[in-house]
Amino acid sequence: MSARRTHQRGQTLVVFALAFALFLFALVCLVADTAFLFRWSSATQSAAQLAAQSGADSVDPQFLYSATTSCTPPARAPCSAAIVDISAQDRQGNLYAFQRACIQAGDQSAEITEPASGALKTANDPQSPDGTACVSDGCRVFAMVTRTVTLPIPIPGFATTVDVRGQFYAAPVVGGTQAQMSCPGGAWVPAPPP
Numbered sequence: 001m002s003a004r005r006t007h008q009r010g011q012t013l014v015v016f017a018l019a020f021a022l023f024l025f026a027l028v029c030l031v032a033d034t035a036f037l038f039r040w041s042s043a044t045q046s047a048a049q050l051a052a053q054s055g056a057d058s059v060d061p062q063f064l065y066s067a068t069t070s071c072t073p074p075a076r077a078p079c080s081a082a083i084v085d086i087s088a089q090d091r092q093g094n095l096y097a098f099q100r101a102c103i104q105a106g107d108q109s110a111e112i113t114e115p116a117s118g119a120l121k122t123a124n125d126p127q128s129p130d131g132t133a134c135v136s137d138g139c140r141v142f143a144m145v146t147r148t149v150t151l152p153i154p155i156p157g158f159a160t161t162v163d164v165r166g167q168f169y170a171a172p173v174v175g176g177t178q179a180q181m182s183c184p185g186g187a188w189v190p191a192p193p194p
Contacts, residue, residue: 029153037162040149044166047109047132051143052170055102055134059141059172095123098141099134106132106145110166129163140171 092100103123106112112121112130127133133144145166154160 026155029155032153033151033155036152037149037164040147040164041166044110044145044147044164045168046166047106048143048145048166048168049170050109051102051106051132051134051145052141052168054105055098055136055141055143056170056172058098058101093124098136099123102134102141102143103127103132106134106143110145110147112145112147140169142169143167 095103100123107121107123107125107127110132112132113119114121114125121127121131125131130147131145133146135142147164148161149164150161151159
C-alpha cells in the first residue's frame with residue numbers, strides 16, 4: 001500500500017496547477033474582451049452624440065425662427081412649424097438633410113464599413129445591421145449607432161460577436177427674444193408641412 005501512495009503523491013498538485021492555469025487563461029480572455037467591449041461602447045456612444053448633434057445642426061433655419069404654417073385639419077388655425085427640415089427641397093432620396101448629416105457623422109465616427117468593400121459607409125448605404133438610425137419628433141433629433149464587434153479572444157461556448165449600441169438626443173439651437181421651455185412638435189411625418 002505504501003508503494004502505491006508514493007506514486008500518487010504529485011498527481012493532485014499537477015491537476016491543481018493545470019486547473020489554475022486554465023482559470024487564469026479564461027480570466028485573461030474575459031478581461032481582454034470586456035476592455036474591448038468597453039472601448040467600443042464608449043466609441044459608439046460618442047458617435048451617437050456626434051450624429052444627433054450633426055443632425056440637429058442641419059435643421060433648415062426657416063423652421064427655427066417663427067415659421068408658421070396652417071395646421072392639419074381639424075384645427076385649421078396657424079401653428080408653429082416643426083423645427084425639422086421636412087420641406088421637399090431638403091430631401092435627397094428617402095432622407096432629409098438632418099438624416100443625411102446624422103447618418104454620415106455617426107457612421108464615420110463609429111468607423112462603420114461596408115461588408116463587401118470595406119469602405120466607410122455613406123448616408124445612402126443600407127444602415128442595417130450596422131449603421132446609424134436617425135429620427136425626429138419635430139423638436140429633437142434622436143440618433144442610434146449600432147456596430148457589430150468581433151471579440152479579440154473568443155471564449156469557447158460564447159458568441160464571438162456582440163452588437164454595441166449608442167443613443168443620444170439633441171435639439172437645434174433656436175434663437176429668439178424669449179426663452180421657450182417646451183416644443184409643441186408632434187409625431188414625425190415624412191412629408192412637408194401643409
